[in-house]
Amino acid sequence: MNRWSRHRRTTSLLLGSVLTAVTVTACGGGAQGGSEPESVSEKEIRAALEKPTELTVWSWSGSLPDVAEAFEKKYPKVKIKVENVGTAAEQYTKLQNAIKAGKGAPDLATVEYSAIPQYALSGALVDLKRFGFDSLKDEFTPATWDSVNVGDGLYELPLNAGPMALFYNKKTFDKFDIAVPTTWDEYLEAGKKLQKADPEYFISADNGNAGLTESLIWSAGGRPFKADGEKITVDLQDAGSKKYAESYQKLLDAKVLSGVAGWSNEWFQGLADGKIATLTSGAWMAGILKGSVAKASGDWRVAPMPSYDGETTTSVNGGGSLAMTEQSDKKLAAAAFLRYVSAEEGADITQATGSFPARAKALAAEKFLGAEDEYFGGQEVNRVFADSLAAVGEGWQYLPYDVYAITIFNDKVGKAYTGEKTLQDGLNAWEQELLKYGKDQGFSVN
Known part of the structure; x- marks a missing residue:
């Protein structure tokens, strides 16, 4: 699974x-x-x-x-x-x-x-x-x-x-003398350095991913969704959501993210040749890389996900x-x-x-934590994932119609990834649609 x-x-x-x-x-x-x-x-x-x-x-x-x-x-x-x-x-x-x-x-x-x-x-x-x-x-x-x-x-x-972590291509990082970023500001600078060295290389790829967005808001301290019985709150303008939007907007403005669609042949090829240099994802991504990007074995490593303002809070x-x-x-x-x-x-x-x-x-088993993963160059990746899981921020809730929320994400936020609107404007439009949908379903919304 x-x-x-x-x-x-x-x-x-x-x-x-x-x-x-x-x-x-x-x-x-x-x-x-x-x-x-x-x-x-x-x-x-x-x-x-x-x-x-x-x-x-x-x-x-x-x-x-x-x-x-x-x-x-x-x-x-x-x-x-x-x-x-x-x-x-x-x-x-x-x-x-x-x-x-x-x-x-x-x-x-x-x-x-x-x-x-x-x-x-x-x-x-x-x-x-x-x-x-x-x-x-x-x-x-x-x-x-x-x-x-x-x-x-x-x-x-x-x-x-699915504790979040940063998967990065060490071969690409070494080639362009890029240090593993620990904050999102460092991540932005790494992306700029990569693009300046070779425009065919991108720090990551994102053309609109609702699940990633939720996870990054979560780690930024955002708690935009609350459900208490029939009462629903949607606030994609809370402090954590704004922190995420402001940080991620810098990546979009700097054009350091590839617009290649996730799970496409081009996306897998970019991961294989290192031209998509990182992925911020759940621990399950390790299995995806091993199964679908096998020829890049030894090139990839895992690090803690970049933090906001030095905070160590993670998400799932x-x-x-x-x-x-x-x-x-x-x-x-x-x-x-x-x-x-x-x-x-x-x-x-x-x-x-x-x-x-x-x-x-x-x-807690040392055999599990200390297992060296050949695909990741012998790294003990389970330690990174376990530390992330232990640092997950408390209090996150999903909407009782989160499955639906995901289906409409790109309709409302997608233009932010092509520069036609800001990310915060996209999140605001998503919020309004989610409130409307909740009301239509009989929830008391706020």
Whole structure:
């Protein structure tokens, strides 16, 4: 599951018409309240594993079939049917359609952390406190645990994490005698130096990326989104958002960023030949580079993400796990598998595929932290990621329609990357559309 965020960034506009179903008036139990379901005991969960059961799981994860196979060997009465019904946008569309229809949803589904509020607030997901899983809090890092809690409910057990870091091409940096930047001001100067030396080289590439924007606002101290039940606040003019916009605008004005579209052939080629010299991204980017830019092995390194004003606060980009749907009529067995995936042997299987873990014990293991990564020149990159995860700023919230927010980002902010408007003007336009959409969905907006 080391590519959650990639799929999130490519979320299709086809979601727009479907997500209008996520209204306050549709909210039932879940985070909105309603009657409290009875809690169940560990004995009941274990007993369910002794009954013939088939669970359906929707997921695009490449490692989940292996996890399911291991679970079936341990609990042979339970069969796990993993269905890849599409990545991110496609799956979310089908899941939302099933929720609207009141039937057809799987027992469990991959839901990224950013999308949890959307489904939790509509009453579509099971609060895992029902199974006593809130007792597992100390098993996970604070940043990921915060991501799976919405209101008073717990809707997933964390599986992976996407702590932000700076991926940089050491070969390019050495060629042009560029020091690794520690602040965004230094990053700007590095970009200028690179462009002056050779106009074909850019410090990075960005033609508009909602997820990156959210993460950079987060690390700047911005908390533009707040959701409290039916009350929604959108403020992309708070101090942190403005700090981000002012800093990033300098990069755009200096034209040190390539306009090549992320995930395009040109983008991968730029990463391979070092002409795109850095990426500020979640830890999952390590797997992308290894898999898609293999010929650049040994050229890349990882450093802490640049800071604002010397602050060490970081943020997260991407990550997700499995959520249980209220439509499931096999909740006890589903709870057992969900826990196995995130808190037991299943998490070890996923970690072995390169997914950055969310479990505290994994991040405390010297074997994991000290692992030398050949692709990154033998660097102990996990230490950099772990330090970043420990420094994630508290209090970030996603909108309960963040999936929709991402789909319209480039419509409202995209012209800032071509110099047709300022970044702050773009963020202001995005804010107004998000407020309007929230109001249309029945939220009380501010």
